[in-house]
Amino acid sequence: MELICPAGTPASLEAAVEAGADAIYCGFRDETNARNFPGLNFSREELRKGIAFAHRHGVKVLVAINTFARAGSFGLWQSAVDDAAAAGADALILADLATLAYAARRHPAQRLHVSVQAGVANPDAIRFYAESFGARRVVLPRVLSVMEIASIVRESACETEVFVFGGLCVMEEGRCSLSSYATGQSPNMNGVCSPASHVAYSERDGRIQSTLGGFTINSFGKGEPAGYPTLCKGRFATPKGSGYIFEEPVSLDAAVMLPALRDAGVTALKIEGRQRGRAYIAGVVRSFRDILTGLEEGRSARTPSLAALAEGQASTVGAYRKGWR
Amino acid sequence: MSDPQTTGLPANVPVLPPWLARAVAPLPLAPLQPALALMLSRIGQAHPDLYDRLGEHAEKRFGIDPTDLPFAFVLEPKPHRPLARAVRDLPVGLDASIRGPLAGLIGMAEGTLDGDALFFSRVLWIEGDVAAALALRNAVDDARIDFGRILLGGLGPLGETVAQELRRRMRLQPAAGERTWN
Numbered sequence: 001m002e003l004i005c006p007a008g009t010p011a012s013l014e015a016a017v018e019a020g021a022d023a024i025y026c027g028f029r030d031e032t033n034a035r036n037f038p039g040l041n042f043s044r045e046e047l048r049k050g051i052a053f054a055h056r057h058g059v060k061v062l063v064a065i066n067t068f069a070r071a072g073s074f075g076l077w078q079s080a081v082d083d084a085a086a087a088g089a090d091a092l093i094l095a096d097l098a099t100l101a102y103a104a105r106r107h108p109a110q111r112l113h114v115s116v117q118a119g120v121a122n123p124d125a126i127r128f129y130a131e132s133f134g135a136r137r138v139v140l141p142r143v144l145s146v147m148e149i150a151s152i153v154r155e156s157a158c159e160t161e162v163f164v165f166g167g168l169c170v171m172e173e174g175r176c177s178l179s180s181y182a183t184g185q186s187p188n189m190n191g192v193c194s195p196a197s198h199v200a201y202s203e204r205d206g207r208i209q210s211t212l213g214g215f216t217i218n219s220f221g222k223g224e225p226a227g228y229p230t231l232c233k234g235r236f237a238t239p240k241g242s243g244y245i246f247e248e249p250v251s252l253d254a255a256v257m258l259p260a261l262r263d264a265g266v267t268a269l270k271i272e273g274r275q276r277g278r279a280y281i282a283g284v285v286r287s288f289r290d291i292l293t294g295l296e297e298g299r300s301a302r303t304p305s306l307a308a309l310a311e312g313q314a315s316t317v318g319a320y321r322k323g324w325r
Numbered sequence: 326m327s328d329p330q331t332t333g334l335p336a337n338v339p340v341l342p343p344w345l346a347r348a349v350a351p352l353p354l355a356p357l358q359p360a361l362a363l364m365l366s367r368i369g370q371a372h373p374d375l376y377d378r379l380g381e382h383a384e385k386r387f388g389i390d391p392t393d394l395p396f397a398f399v400l401e402p403k404p405h406r407p408l409a410r411a412v413r414d415l416p417v418g419l420d421a422s423i424r425g426p427l428a429g430l431i432g433m434a435e436g437t438l439d440g441d442a443l444f445f446s447r448v449l450w451i452e453g454d455v456a457a458a459l460a461l462r463n464a465v466d467d468a469r470i471d472f473g474r475i476l477l478g479g480l481g482p483l484g485e486t487v488a489q490e491l492r493r494r495m496r497l498q499p500a501a502g503e504r505t506w507n
Binding site: 277 | 382
């Protein structure tokens with residue numbers, strides 16, 4: 001299985017390469033990619049140099065142009081596709097149908113992957129993307145069990161890629177506009193969920209309060225691990241007590257599921273976190289490289305827990321193991 | 326239980342001993358100002374891309390508050406006239422402030438500790454314009470700034486040795502033979 005690793009900056013790209021990535025995914029410094037955060041992402045020149053660096057080390061670079069093209073501004077997405085192809089990208093990760101159609105028509109030799117933002121979660125949908133645009137790989141949303149993934153793999157000719165570590169998205173990716181109700185911006189259209197420009201932290205009565213767009217999302221007592229104020233991870237106060245309704249502030253860590261994912265026929269494992277620093281990327285990539293090497297050699301690798309790097313300092317295997325079904 | 330020193334995890338970030346804070350508290354801040362100006366100048370020369378990555382946030386005023394020291398810093402990373410000064414207390418009206426133990430702040434700035442994880446574990450604390458703070462963190466993370474080398478570089482090999490020793494004492498760098506993530 002390939003290890004697909006995030007990079008939000010050129011320094012992170014080099015850190016991921018050195019830590020053992022098989023491929024890096026990254027995006028341009030604009031709203032064409034779903035991690036359009038302040039201080040992140042690549043200029044055209046940085047991407048060209050980053051791809052050259054990765055290729056010298058035998059590592060591929062996949063360029064995420066995975067937001068949905070806005071009416072009247074399609075040129076931004078078209079130029080992103082053209083520039084990524086010209087820079088030597090090994091694959092483009094796309095979600096929008098028009099962007100996929102443009103890339104397939106304009107760059108027929110370019111390898112195309114379907115982004116998780118497309119929310120492709122069944123064999124018929126995968127067949128549509130493969131037959132219509134020649135898509136070679138689909139990144140599956142984080143709502144499927146391992147059994148469901150195995151079923152999809154059996155019925156599809158397309159490669160599959162799944163997330164194994166990092167921030168969790170409780171809603172089906174590409175179809176969640178929750179963030180826009182509080183901030184006017186969403187990951188699908190603007191490349192950012194719960195944008196930092198709308199986030200505030202304050203201290204009140206010894207507790208830390210996090211707000212998004214003026215709405216209180218959570219509060220943390222002294223010593224309690226904190227989380228980013230994503231709307232779906234809000235804590236609700238009710239007459240019967242307070243708690244999380246949609247999702248707790250925890251991160252995905254599916255390291256223990258790797259043998260099952262391999263047996264299910266998954267092609268590639270993806271680490272989330274283009275918005276994280278070099279220390280996170282180097283640490284997580286090296287840990288998963290060790291696990292994968294151990295798996296290939298038929299032994300289990302002992303690696304340090306990554307919970308301290310996770311949001312809320314806690315992790316889950318998410319939907320891969322749906323015990324409640 | 327894994328040792329944070331060997332994994333890069335942010336748990337148990339060391340805090341400077343209170344006696345050290347008490348010892349340096351009476352000292353005047355004036356001698357720090359030229360060192361800060363020199364550091365900013367060297368960073369600007371060595372990492373011009375940093376300002377490009379900061380974008381609109383380069384015009385903002387940041388407070389950097391090492392909670393285990395009796396003084397803090399105000400940073401204005403303007404591309405043409407960057408300013409940094411040491412202050413006893415952070416003034417009001419800053420765009421964003423980042424507070425935490427000195428080892429956490431340096432570890433994050435040098436990319437040996439993950440800033441998000443430091444925040445999730447409540448080691449670091451951000452106030453004000455979160456987007457500006459993130460832009461600064463991301464720009465500095467990409468620049469791969471070696472603060473020890475910049476501050477002590479003028480001392481040659483001696484400065485490098487001192488920087489390494491300081492980093493080791495602050496547990497930002499493993500001793501010889503120890504495994505590290507970075």
